[in-house]
Amino acid sequence: MAFEDSLAFAQSLDKEDPLAHMRQAFHIPRIKYSTEEEVYFCGNSLGLQPKLTSEYLNAELSKWQKLGVKGHFDCEFPWMPYHEFLADESAKLVGAHPSEVVCMNSLTANLHFMMVSFYRPSSKRYKILLEDHAFPSDHYAVESQVRFHGYDPSEAMVLLKPRDGEECLHLEDILSTIDQHADELALIMLPGVQYYTGQVFDMQAITDAAQHHDITVGFDLAHAAGNIEMQLHDWGVDFAAWCTYKYLNSGPGSVAGCFVHEKHHDNPELPRFAGWWGHDKNSRFEMENEFIPIQSAEGWQLSNPPILSLAAIRASLDTIKEAGGIAALRNKSKQLTAYLRFLLHNRLAAHIDIITPDDGLSGCQLSICVNSDNKTGKQVFAAIEAAGVTCDWRAPNVIRVAPVPLYNSYEDCIRFVDILEASL
Numbered sequence: 481m482a483f484e485d486s487l488a489f490a491q492s493l494d495k496e497d498p499l500a501h502m503r504q505a506f507h508i509p510r511i512k513y514s515t516e517e518e519v520y521f522c523g524n525s526l527g528l529q530p531k532l533t534s535e536y537l538n539a540e541l542s543k544w545q546k547l548g549v550k551g552h553f554d555c556e557f558p559w560m561p562y563h564e565f566l567a568d569e570s571a572k573l574v575g576a577h578p579s580e581v582v583c584m585n586s587l588t589a590n591l592h593f594m595m596v597s598f599y600r601p602s603s604k605r606y607k608i609l610l611e612d613h614a615f616p617s618d619h620y621a622v623e624s625q626v627r628f629h630g631y632d633p634s635e636a637m638v639l640l641k642p643r644d645g646e647e648c649l650h651l652e653d654i655l656s657t658i659d660q661h662a663d664e665l666a667l668i669m670l671p672g673v674q675y676y677t678g679q680v681f682d683m684q685a686i687t688d689a690a691q692h693h694d695i696t697v698g699f700d701l702a703h704a705a706g707n708i709e710m711q712l713h714d715w716g717v718d719f720a721a722w723c724t725y726k727y728l729n730s731g732p733g734s735v736a737g738c739f740v741h742e743k744h745h746d747n748p749e750l751p752r753f754a755g756w757w758g759h760d761k762n763s764r765f766e767m768e769n770e771f772i773p774i775q776s777a778e779g780w781q782l783s784n785p786p787i788l789s790l791a792a793i794r795a796s797l798d799t800i801k802e803a804g805g806i807a808a809l810r811n812k813s814k815q816l817t818a819y820l821r822f823l824l825h826n827r828l829a830a831h832i833d834i835i836t837p838d839d840g841l842s843g844c845q846l847s848i849c850v851n852s853d854n855k856t857g858k859q860v861f862a863a864i865e866a867a868g869v870t871c872d873w874r875a876p877n878v879i880r881v882a883p884v885p886l887y888n889s890y891e892d893c894i895r896f897v898d899i900l901e902a903s904l
């Protein structure tokens with residue numbers, strides 16, 4: 481489509497947007513001391529609150545008030561199987577069977593629990609492939625697992641570095657590194673979408689390469705879940721984990737998601753850190769000492785989960801379902817982000833660089849580096865925040881902006897670029 485740089489054109493795109501009404505399903509923050517809505521481009525960090533959320537949370541509070549412990553059984557959405565009500569919609573987001581996903585714990589905790597089962601180093605194969613600049617929590621998790629098994633991180637962590645002067649990784653470099661270290665790698669752990677650059681990784685090609693060499697592969701989907709389409713089951717990915725407070729709008733610190741491929745569900749050889757919520761549902765309350773894992777991703781659960789957080793996830797999943805699911809979101813997202821990219825190019829090409837790759841290798845986020853003699857990136861970031869934009873700054877050098885298809889508009893893109901232009 482031929483874009484135009486004008487408010488009228490942006491508004492015409494909003495008029496034709498089949499998801500435009502979804503903005504009304506969210507609470508949009510207002511600019512301080514004003515009734516005007518912010519340009520909220522921060523769904524990659526904390527998604528906004530769906531209007532369904534308080535209704536669903538209140539329903540659980542009310543059940544607790546009226547039923548006490550009986551809320552586990554005799555009511556609509558009983559707490560005992562509550563996590564099961566999230567499985568179908570969570571599975572659709574990542575391209576899984578419902579038995580392969582479960583909402584539990586937090587993201588970093590899930591990465592650890594997954595590595596307990598799927599990082600099984602031997603004297604010959606003990607290395608983990610990850611990015612040189614992985615999200616710090618992921619780096620710490622991998623490093624501490626490596627140490628826990630008695631290996632030296634400087635030797636056991638194979639770090640993927642971008643080419644000199646570049647920010648993003650080339651698929652061919654990832655694949656050749658896998659080939660080069662094939663005999664020593666026990667695990668590959670990479671993001672689905674890179675948090676700093678917004679680059680989408682070719683999870684299918686990476687998984688194919690891993691399987692070719694019999695290497696286990698897991699993905700951190702923090703920036704992928706609710707952002708791009710995936711087919712974890714068909715690709716044969718071994719495990720994945722994601723948080724639900726970014727593109728999944730389930731509230732700060734909400735319970736995370738986890739995927740374990742079906743091929744691992746009935747493998748008694750897999751080590752795991754067990755808890756009673758992972759035990760066979762039929763005999764869980766017989767309180768015996770022999771652990772019998774549920775033969776699904778649920779078998780990795782430890783504890784009975786925080787229902788209030790799961791209720792918020794259910795509200796968000798129902799909101800996404802109402803919008804038509806991840807395919808509908810991605811469809812709008814491609815055009816919305818392309819429009820923002822067009823505006824930035826059209827007006828600000830001399831002052832900024834967008835490090836997020838084009839050609840289908842991005843989700844909704846664009847990562848912007850400021851390229852100006854009079855102002856640093858951080859000063860520009862402070863100025864746009866003061867003018868009513870919420871987005872985020874990531875050291876060392878990037879302003880991350882994420883127009884999300886559920887609640888952002890084409891008009892938001894124009895307002896953002898107006899403010900950024902004025903701030904430069």
Ligand SMILES: *Cc1c(COP(=O)(O)O)cnc(C)c1O
Binds near residue numbers: 586587589671700703
């Ligand atoms: C957001 C994010 C995290 C956050 O981890 P928590 O355990 O949810 O605090 C971890 N890794 C990546 C790649 C992220 O983007």
